[in-house]
Amino acid sequence: MPSIEIQVLEGVFDAEDKASIITRVTEAFGSVAGDTIARGTSVRILDVQSGAWGYAGNILTTEDALAMRAKG
Template structure:
């Protein structure tokens, strides 16, 4: 199971996505109430991408697929309480190994597929 989640993270990282997995963080449910089966704090997954690289539809698919992949490892109950946030970072505000990355760089990476 751990291999599936690792593969999912590698897949996202290869596509210019940055993934942070956090457990036991406050969720939006604390403000709106939550079902009884989600009494415990659920995992929160944060994905950072450069702005302008993914359409709204693609971002929705990323969120859905990451949630599903996490649920395949963690189980349906935890999947139902998993929070996924996709955050866009301004072009030129991201560095990797000392190199500044831009939206154009990420679009060029995507074009290689």
């Protein structure tokens, strides 16, 4: 069945945030694919070490991601 992988910088989302992301992503996927497929969907959130992520040639840190998140 479907497998969805989400990568985030470590320290940006706590366990409660991650649980909410997993639930909501599964629900959103199910709204398109159907309930039967949603029930077989696997969602994983992988933490990437701060400084080990690049975007547009720039290195991102946990502090950068927290600042982005604070902006909403």
